[in-house]
Structure formats: structure tokens, C-alpha cells
Amino acid sequence: MFVEEVMNLVELHLVRNFRVGLPGVDGLSTEQRKRLTIAVELVANPSIIFMDEPTSGLDARAAAIVMRTVRNTADTGRTIVCTIHQPSIDIFEAFDEVLLPNIWKMKLLFLC
Numbered sequence: 099m100f101v102e103e104v105m106n107l108v109e110l111h112l113v114r115n116f117r118v119g120l121p122g123v124d125g126l127s128t129e130q131r132k133r134l135t136i137a138v139e140l141v142a143n144p145s146i147i148f149m150d151e152p153t154s155g156l157d158a159r160a161a162a163i164v165m166r167t168v169r170n171t172a173d174t175g176r177t178i179v180c181t182i183h184q185p186s187i188d189i190f191e192a193f194d195e196v197l198l199p200n201i202w203k204m205k206l207l208f209l210c
Contacts, residue, residue, distance in 0.1 A: 104137050104141055108137045108167045109170075113130060127160070128155060128156060128160065132152060132164050133163070136152070146178070147176055147178045147179070149168070149180035151182060152164055152168060152180055152182075153182060153185070153189065158186060162188060169192050172194070
């Protein structure tokens with residue numbers, strides 16, 4: 099039953115019997131593969147999830163779908179920490195909190 103909840107949460111129930119396949123050849127799309135990766139982690143029922151650029155390599159539409167999955171996951175009470183490089187305004191606004199590091203201070207720390 100928990101697996102069914104995860105499948106619905108990441109919106110993969112329609113492709114539940116598909117093979118993962120080879121990237122760009124057959125099976126799941128890149129965006130579906132990213133959501134599958136999130137689902138695999140969710141099955142362990144973590145209270146916090148770290149994601150490193152979950153939208154990298156995706157077009158705007160696919161990135162929005164993946165971020166909807168991330169938002170749905172956050173709405174279940176889990177804490178999600180992720181890095182995003184140059185998000186669209188829609189993706190940026192999906193976050194509850196945003197931390198913008200001062201890149202110059204970080205560089206100075208590494209030089210000292």
C-alpha cells in the first residue's frame with residue numbers, strides 16, 4: 099500500500115508496468131526517470147531528502163513536472179533540501195525557503 103502512495107505522489111502510476119529502458123532509446127523519458135529516482139528514495143520513508151539539481155538536463159516542461167513531484171513530496175511533511183542552478187521563476191516560487199550563498203565570501207574562504 100505504501101508503494102502505491104509513493105507511485106501516486108510522484109505521478110508514475112500511469113507508467114507502472116513500463117520498463118525503464120535505455121535513455122533516449124526506449125522506456126521511460128528522462129523526466130520520468132528522475133521521478134522514479136525520487137520514488138526509490140521515498141520508499142525508505144526518509145524525513146529529509148537531499149537533491150542535487152533535480153531539474154538538470156530537463157526542458158522547462160519536464161523540469162516543472164519534476165518540481166511538482168518535489169512540491170508534492172514536501173507537502174507530505176518531509177524536508178527537502180536541493181540545489182537548483184538558474185531556476186525559472188515558476189520553479190523559484192515553488193520553494194518555501196531559499197538560501198542564496200554569497201559566492202564571493204565562499205571564494206575568499208577557500209583562498210585563506
